[in-house]
């Protein structure tokens with residue numbers, strides 16, 4: 282039985298093309314589930330979208346993409362927010378919760394270039410664009426002859442900078458390109474063995490304001506949105522985000538965590554590295570997918586045994602030094 286829906290629901294979203302695509306996807310699915318409910322999208326600009334001249338890890342991290350949307354929900358201007366899960370901090374502010382994690386798109390990193398077929402084809406000194414510390418570390422570790430330069434902005438901005446010739450190649454999440462119908466720009470998909478994905482990459486999440494006090498209209502949003510939750514994705518990202526949380530949980534750290542599930546068994550891989558790629562800790566665990574949180578803790582323990590904390594301290598010192 283479908284939950285009782287209100288006559289109207291408002292989705293808060295960033296205004297980038299990818300964010301709007303994702304909000305529209307959720308809007309369409311809710312309209313099918315609750316045909317009598319009028320679902321609309323409230324587009325808004327966040328601080329993360331405005332600050333484009335500095336690396337996010339230096340101006341406060343990914344939370345900058347979600348704060349304004351949370352304020353809209355707290356004010357009653359919106360009922361839910363759709364996010365790329367990768368941009369959602371590990372700990373949500375008091376009074377907010379994730380109501381659903383949607384089925385994952387391709388979680389891999391994509392190599393995008395107009396002239397080259399893959400990282401292995403780039404000549405020494407070629408400039409690769411990415412602002413992700415994780416991608417930077419991985420490139421430095423596997424392809425030390427390449428030069429990594431920062432690259433910020435939404436997908437169209439980043440592709441524009443590539444096309445202008447500022448970079449020989451750029452690395453982007455495959456999920457965003459696929460969702461926006463730009464899959465043909467992908468020259469190569471990076472195997473998880475080379476470029477282990479970030480926690481939550483490729484998954485969308487729905488956030489709601491959530492307290493013990495019921496809403497004035499008596500609507501149980503958590504129950505209303507539950508049918509959009511994908512159990513396997515939810516288990517995978519629970520494990521991945523646990524690893525991230527154990528190590529300080531932000532994009533200020535070069536950390537990868539990636540879980541796959543086969544017949545109820547999870548394989549969880551995780552990695553931390555210094556930005557120069559010289560020190561890397563990586564670990565892997567297997568176990569029942571329902572034990573996602575414990576698997577996250579186990580892989581974090583294994584990383585710690587390989588000096589992950591010292592590696593992260595070195596990464597942080599390097600980042601602070603560069604700021």
Ligand SMILES: NCc1[nH]cc(CCC(=O)O)c1CC(=O)O
Pocket residue numbers: 365366367368452453454456457481482483484485
């Ligand atoms: N860091 C920004 C961000 N957040 C989510 C995505 C892509 C879509 C996704 O992972 O779901 C991107 C762009 C990128 O990393 O290239």
